[in-house]
Each structure stands twice: as structure tokens, then as C-alpha cells.
Amino acid sequence: MDTSPAALDVLVVGAGVSGLATAFGLARRGLAVQVLDAAARPGGVIATVRRDGALYETGPNSALDTTPLIGELLTAAGIAAERENASEVSNTRFVVKRGAPVPLPMSPGAFLATPLFSPLAKARLALEPFLRRQPAGEEETIAHFVRRRLGREFLDYAIEPFVAGIYAGDPERLSVPAAFPKLHALEQKYGSLIVGAVLGARERRKRAETAKNTAKSFSFRGGMQTLTDALARDVGRVEVGARALALARGDDGAFAVTFEQGGANRVSRARAVVLAVPAHEAARLAYPLAPEATVALQAIEYPAVTVVASAYRREDVDHRLDGFGFLAPRVEGRAVLGTLFSSSMFGGRAPEGQVLLTNFVGGRRNPELAVADDETILAKVAAEHRTLLGARAPALWHAVTRWPRAIPQYELGHLARVAKVAEAEKAVPGLRFCANWRGGVSVGDCIANAHATADSLAAWLRAPVSA
Numbered sequence: 001m002d003t004s005p006a007a008l009d010v011l012v013v014g015a016g017v018s019g020l021a022t023a024f025g026l027a028r029r030g031l032a033v034q035v036l037d038a039a040a041r042p043g044g045v046i047a048t049v050r051r052d053g054a055l056y057e058t059g060p061n062s063a064l065d066t067t068p069l070i071g072e073l074l075t076a077a078g079i080a081a082e083r084e085n086a087s088e089v090s091n092t093r094f095v096v097k098r099g100a101p102v103p104l105p106m107s108p109g110a111f112l113a114t115p116l117f118s119p120l121a122k123a124r125l126a127l128e129p130f131l132r133r134q135p136a137g138e139e140e141t142i143a144h145f146v147r148r149r150l151g152r153e154f155l156d157y158a159i160e161p162f163v164a165g166i167y168a169g170d171p172e173r174l175s176v177p178a179a180f181p182k183l184h185a186l187e188q189k190y191g192s193l194i195v196g197a198v199l200g201a202r203e204r205r206k207r208a209e210t211a212k213n214t215a216k217s218f219s220f221r222g223g224m225q226t227l228t229d230a231l232a233r234d235v236g237r238v239e240v241g242a243r244a245l246a247l248a249r250g251d252d253g254a255f256a257v258t259f260e261q262g263g264a265n266r267v268s269r270a271r272a273v274v275l276a277v278p279a280h281e282a283a284r285l286a287y288p289l290a291p292e293a294t295v296a297l298q299a300i301e302y303p304a305v306t307v308v309a310s311a312y313r314r315e316d317v318d319h320r321l322d323g324f325g326f327l328a329p330r331v332e333g334r335a336v337l338g339t340l341f342s343s344s345m346f347g348g349r350a351p352e353g354q355v356l357l358t359n360f361v362g363g364r365r366n367p368e369l370a371v372a373d374d375e376t377i378l379a380k381v382a383a384e385h386r387t388l389l390g391a392r393a394p395a396l397w398h399a400v401t402r403w404p405r406a407i408p409q410y411e412l413g414h415l416a417r418v419a420k421v422a423e424a425e426k427a428v429p430g431l432r433f434c435a436n437w438r439g440g441v442s443v444g445d446c447i448a449n450a451h452a453t454a455d456s457l458a459a460w461l462r463a464p465v466s467a
Contacts, residue, residue: 008032008270009461011257013244013285016044018434018446019276020231020238021073025454027235028076031461034268035235036259038243042232045406046443048223049309051399053351055223056309058401061340061358062086062224063443064215069451070444077230079220086217090345092323095161096334101319101326101388104158121153129192136188139412142180143171149193161327164337167441168305168363168407178418179410215444217324219346224443242266247273247285255430257285272430272457276450278302279408279437289431290424296417300437302405304370308359308381309342309399311350318390321355326388330365334388335380337363354396357385364409374400408437432457 012023015037023033035042045059063070074080094101097116105111112122128149134140140148142163146155155171163171167179177184186196220226232238242261249255255273259266275282283297321341328334340358343350350356359381362370369377378398385391421433434453436446 008034008268010034010272010274010457011036011255011268011270012274012276013037013247013257014044014274014276014281014435015039015042015228015232015238015240016276016435016446017046017228017231017443018436018450019044019274020228020235021447021450022274022276022434022453022457023235023238024073024077024231025451026458029454029458031458033235034237034239034270035232036239036242036244036257036268038241040241042238042240043225043228045403046224046228048225049399051309052311052397054309054311054354054356055349056342056356056358056399057224058307058309059403060224060443061342062217062219062345063227065218066215066442066444067448069448073447073451074227077227077234079226079230082220082222082226083218084221084346086219086324086345087347089322090217090324090341094323094326095157096326096328096332096388097157099332099387103323116157117153121151124151125194128194131192133187133191139415140176141172141412142174142176145176145183145187146171149187156331157329160331161329161338164330164363164365165327165360166407167409168303168337168360168365169409169411170364173364173409173411175410175412175414178414217345221348227443244277244281244285247275247289249289249428249431253430271461272432274432274434274453274457276434278405278435280405282433282435286424286431286433289428290421293421293424296420297437299417300414301409301411302407303363303367303409305337305363305403305406306361306370306377307401307403308361308377309401310357310359310381310385311396311398312355312357312385312391313393313396314353314355316391316393317355317385318392319388321389325358328384328388334384335366335369336361336384337365339384339389357389359384363406370402371404407441408435410441430457430460 009031010026010033012019012035015035023035026033047058049056093104095104102116105114146159160171163169186193190196242259244257244259246258254269256267256269279297279300283294287294321344325340327338328336337360342358343356418438432453434449439445439449
């Protein structure tokens with residue numbers, strides 16, 4: 001491989017969706033790009049596995065179509081025809097209450113009739129447009145925000161399980177402006193979530209954007225790995241089994257990344273570098289160039305999450321599985337954060353006569369369970385299936401995937417930490433950070449952030465050098 005200073009325009013460290021989408025965007029803009037990743041295959045946490053006629057995901061099971069950038073990327077990557085939208089039945093979401101899954105109301109009529117919230121909690125919503133907004137400079141947790149504007153029941157049976165489903169996090173610790181910036185913006189701009197939801201929808205339509213609560217979920221006929229495989233193929237220069245050891249910057253401004261691959265150390269050089277890796281890895285690599293950013297990055301925590309795929313005979317599960325899945329609120333004391341009805345969401349996920357469930361354990365709520373042995377985890381999951389879904393026989397099989405550091409937590413102070421990273425990017429020209437600890441954790445957020453990173457970096461690389 002040519003490792004001369006002119007060999008590469010950009011070196012991307014990290015082949016998850018953020019790194020691959022950034023590299024894809026840069027390559028499409030005519031720049032010479034190489035990607036390094038320590039894993040044996042590209043894709044990061046996105047991985048699709050086939051077993052006994054079933055297809056399951058070990059990471060994200062779907063994505064939300066929130067921005068036109070997603071469709072543009074799929075078309076450019078040649079996989080738009082592979083896209084599969086979630087079934088109509090999966091528009092129904094369940095929340096566990098008193099030991100049973102209850103449909104989340106999706107219309108005013110359903111809201112008035114739902115047993116999820118008491119008549120008093122429903123009536124309290126009428127006060128929401130008249131409550132004072134939080135002072136703009138005062139950061140608050142999502143729990144404080146929801147109790148203040150919507151009341152305790154909405155925190156317990158709507159927002160807390162929703163937060164657990166996205167972040168595997170604790171609403172008593174997550175920052176509203178960092179973790180839910182659009183929610184924060186609604187209150188700041190309109191003084192009310194209800195008023196803001198109505199008026200904000202008009203603005204999103206003008207921008208051709210879709211709110212996450214109404215966006216369509218999608219995957220691919222061959223699973224989510226279709227996306228990352230396609231991006232890696234198009235980029236071409238993706239080195240796997242290549243662990244980045246050190247990052248340095250020469251007197252000429254070029255960057256050098258030393259990496260270990262196949263038992264030998266190698267070096268790649270480029271005019272710019274993108275660190276598309278988890279916060280702790282970015283901190284390790286960036287320390288020589290941006291020590292203050294390193295301290296901020298090290299403060300970003302990642303709780304452990306264990307994913308369990310479970311296959312049953314259809315006749316052995318009483319629940320109709322007529323929905324996306326269920327979320328389990330903390331107040332219900334369940335062992336799982338939630339369970340997806342994977343074979344109801346998309347076709348081809350289970351053989352005829354079988355169903356596939358995807359279960360999530362651990363996070364901030366049950367950190368000790370995420371690291372328990374397989375036997376303990378599987379016993380807990382099976383018990384939940386019996387109680388909540390009416391499973392009357394053992395699963396045909398389970399598959400356990402462990403993520404010791406699963407999802408970055410956007411907790412109080414997160415925006416200040418990210419601001420330190422932005423300062424480092426200004427202080428070290430050509431250095432960029434693009435990962436799900438910044439700008440959102442969803443697949444769609446990663447794609448949007450990668451697009452912005454590729455745009456800004458391409459512009460910087462092509463800018464005339466000042467005398």
C-alpha cells in the first residue's frame with residue numbers, strides 16, 4: 001500500500017455506519033479515502049445473522065426514515081430496491097402495565113380510552129400549554145422536564161420506557177437539550193409541547209423532514225447489514241482487523257495513523273482524519289493532539305446491553321404479536337427493557353410456523369443482569385415471555401449477543417463535553433469526529449451527521465491555501 005503523504009486525502013478510523021457513510025460521502029466527492037477498523041468485518045454494531053431459516057439482528061433492528069438524506073444514500077449505494085418498510089401491523093406499540101402489554105394510544109380517541117393513564121393524568125394535559133418554560137440557560141434532566149410539563153404518570157408509562165428503548169438510559173440522568181434537542185426546542189420556541197407539535201409539523205414539512213414519532217421504520221430484505229456491506233463495497237479501501245494504535249500530526253500538517261494488522265505495525269498517512277469510533281477510543285487516539293477534548297470524551301459513559309434473539313413455534317405463543325413489540329417501564333419491575341416482535345415487523349425473519357423475538361436486557365436500569373451468565377439471562381427472558389406473551393413451551397433456540405459498551409449516554413453536561421470536541425476540531429485543522437456520541441444515536445442521525453462531516457471536510461480540503 002502507498003503510504004506517502006499524497007496517497008490519501010482522508011483516513012477514517014472506524015467502520016461502523018458513521019465511518020462508512022462518511023467515507024462513502026467523501027469518495028463520492030472524488031476524494032481518496034481509506035477506512036481502518038479493528039473488527040473482523042465492517043459494520044460496527046450493525047450485524048445480521050442467519051440461523052435455522054431465521055434472520056436476526058445483533059444490533060439495530062431497523063432505522064427511521066426521518067430525512068431525505070437516507071433515501072439519497074440508499075440510491076447512491078445501489079440498495080434502494082432492497083429496502084423493506086415495516087409492516088402496517090407494526091405501527092402498534094405496546095407498553096407493559098400491571099403485567100400485560102397495553103397498546104400505546106396513537107390517536108386522540110385511543111388516548112381518551114387507554115388504561116395506560118388515569119383520568120387525572122389525561123386531564124392534566126390540558127394545563128400543559130399554560131405552564132412556564134424552563135429558562136433557556138438551565139439544563140434539566142428528561143425526568144424533571146416530563147414531571148414538570150406532563151406529570152409523573154407520563155414519565156412512568158410513556159417517556160421512561162421510551163428512553164430505555166432508545167438509550168438504555170436513565171431519564172433522571174439524561175439531558176433534555178442533549179438527548180432530545182427537538183423536544184427542548186419545542187418548549188423554548190413555542191412555550192408548549194402541544195402547541196409546538198402542531199406548528200413544528202408544518203416547519204418539518206417545509207424541510208422535507210419527518211418527526212421520529214411518525215417516521216416509517218425500515219430495514220432491508222437481507223437485514224440491516226445490507227446497508228453497511230454496500231457502503232463498504234463502494235468505498236473499497238476498508239482495512240479490517242486493523243486496530244489503530246496512535247495518531248500523530250507532522251510538521252506539514254498531514255496525519256499519520258499507526259495501526260496493527262496481522263501481527264505487524266503499519267502506518268497510513270492522509271491530509272485529514274476522521275475518528276468515527278466510540279468516545280473512549282476517540283479519547284485514546286486524540287490525546288496527543290487534543291488533550292482537553294480527551295477529558296471530555298472520557299466522561300461519556302456506555303452501559304452494557306445484552307441482546308437475546310428467541311425463536312418459538314407460533315402455536316406456543318398465545319399473544320398475537322400484532323405490533324412492533326413492547327417496552328417495559330421501570331415501575332413494572334421487569335427483567336427486560338423491551339422485546340421486539342421481529343417476525344411481525346418484517347417478512348423473512350422466521351420460517352413458516354415460527355416467530356422471532358428480539359429482547360434487550362441491562363442498560364442503566366439493570367446493569368448487573370447485562371453481565372450475568374447466559375443461563376441467568378435466558379431464564380429471565382424466558383420467564384418474561386411466559387408472563388407477558390403467554391409462551392407455553394421453551395424456545396426452539398436463543399442467541400445471545402453482548403455489548404459491554406452499548407449506547408453512549410447523553411447525560412447532564414453532554415453538550416459542554418461535545419463543545420470541547422468542536423474546539424479541538426477548530427484547533428487541529430483536518431481532524432474530525434463523527435460517531436453516535438455526537439448528534440444522535442439512531443442510524444438516521446449517524447447518516448445525517450456523516451453527510452455533514454463529509455461536506456465540511458471536502459470543502460476544507462478543497463479550499464485554497466492562504467499565503
